[in-house]
Amino acid sequence: MDPGKGADIVGAAGIAGARITIIVSALGAGGTEHVVSLVASHWARLGCAVTxxxxxxxxxxxxxxxxxxxxLRRLDVPVRMASKINAAWLVIRRLRLLRSAIRSSRPDFVLSFxxxxxxxxxxxxxGLGLPVIVSERNNPAVQPFGPIWKWLQLRLYPRAFALVTMTKGALDYFSPDVRRQGRVIPNAIDLPAGWKNRRGNNKLTAVGRLTRQKGFDMLLEAFARIADQHPDWKLVIWGEGEARTELEAQRDALGLTDRVEMPGLTQRPGLWLETADAFVLSSRYEGWGIVLLEAMAAGLPVVSFACDWGPTDMIADGEDGILVPSGDIKALADALSDVMGNSALRTRLAANAQAxxxxxxxxxxLSQWDAVALAALEHFGPRKKPVKPYPAEAAG
Structure with a gap:
């Protein structure tokens, strides 16, 4: 037996029957939510009781x-804008409800994203004596989440049993006492079943939340520089977010109203793969860039900023995709022009990417997630008796 396959089997068998609680803010469209659905469903199929x-x-x-x-348990305390006083009260309420929900789910370990x-x-x-695995899904050095949250992150993460990041670069951001329990697990390929190839209409495609992080403003500027050279191509930006109005105004000001489509979220996950002829990732930073991986796995030629972190892990420049210096709009425009204007290049990049x-x-x-789960279970010894909720907490 292949040693790697043997380890996979041991990990899967070792966690069968475990009670696992996974915590995430929401289950909308996004890379983190995709990973949660993949891991939770995998563990449920192994016979774990997953909440x-x-x-x-x-x-x-x-x-x-x-x-x-x-x-699936929803606590009805969604993230929203609030005054400082109301925000503090919401945090307290979330903590109380979250603690109660965790206890009532009686986990052997907790995984948070x-x-x-x-x-x-x-x-x-x-104080509950539960092993907690935390996972960072973005670039921790630059993502904005406020000084209080940053202070809490740096002081609380050493309490976690393990920290999971998607790249070594992200893990190296943290202190040595956190890195000692660190694991690097990349995102997995999980293409939608039964997707159909409906390509051939010269659609350059980008996917992501309409936020500053995704750099669609830079993409629009880059496309504007080369649009006249490729009149038969359109740019399609799939996604939704708070920057929509600003991006639409920029598109129109650049004279691209008829050349750039922004249709929102796809009706089902991965639908964009069916109609894309080339893919571009223009992010200022990433935790990984799961849509880039999906594009490569689906046999699309890709162009990406070499941003931190993710794209440089996936792409071998010139072999299975094209990397350009992060934030260099001219270089992005030139690379896109090369790909859009050369069908042989698109074919070669796409074939190499898929392989x-x-x-x-x-x-x-998923076997790497099994290994982290098994380590948590083994470290804390035999499965403990289910944690009983305190009467006040059980009342919610």
């Missing part, structure tokens, strides 16, 4: 499909 807790309103529906055996949720989870589990990203096969990546 996913979110801060969302009760009527919220997951964008990505969850295995029906996954229990995203900085603020990680901080809340570490506070909510204080080279097989190392991110879902089975292999």
């Amino acid at each position: 996913v807790i979110t801060l969302e309103a009760p009527a919220s529906e997951p964008y990505y499909k969850l295995d029906p055996r996954v229990a 995203l900085t603020r949720t990680n901080v809340l989870t570490l506070l909510a589990t204080s 080279n990203v097989r190392r991110y096969d879902a089975k292999h990546v």
Whole structure:
């Protein structure tokens, strides 16, 4: 037996029957939410009792499909803008509800995603004796989340059993006492089942939340520089977010109203893969860039800023994609022009990309999550008796 396959089997068998609670702020469209659905469903299929807790309103529906055996609990304290006094009260209420929900789910360990949720989870589990695994899904050095959250992050993360990042660069940001329990697990390929190739209409495609991080303002400027050279191509930006009005105004001011489409969220995950002829990632920074991986796995030629972190892990420049210096709009425009104007280049890049990203096969990546779970279970010894909620907490 292949040693790697043997380890995969041991990890999967070792966590079967475990009670696992996963915490994330929401289950909308996004890379983190995709990973949560993938990992939670995988563990449910292994026979684990998996509970996913979110801060969302009760009527919220997951964008990505969850295995029906996954229990989903929404706490109805969604993230929203509030005054400092109201924000403090919301945090306290979230902590109380989160602690109660964690206890009632009776986990053997807890897995939390995203900085603020990680901080809340570490506070909510204080004194419960539960191993907590936290996962950072963005670039921790530059993502904006305020000085108080940053202070709490740096002081609470050493309490976690393990920190999971997607790249070594992100892990290296943290102090040695946090890195000692660090694991690097990349995102996995998880293309939608049954997707159909409806390409051939010269669509340059970008995907992501309409926020400053994703750099769509720079992409619009780059496309404007070369649009006249490629009149048969359109740019399609899939996603939704607070920067929509600003981006639409920029598009129109650049004279690209008829050349750039911004259709919002896809009706189902991964629909954009069916109609894209080339893919571009223009982010100022990333935790990984799961849409880039999906594009490569689906056989698309890709162009990306070499931003921190993710793209340089996935792309071998000139072989299976094109990397340009981060933030260099002229270089991005030139690379896009090369790809849009050369069908042989697109074919070569796409074929190499599809072959080279097989190392991110879902089975292999999920086995790494199994290993972290097994380590938490083994470190804390035999499975403890279920944690009983205190009467006051059980009342919610």
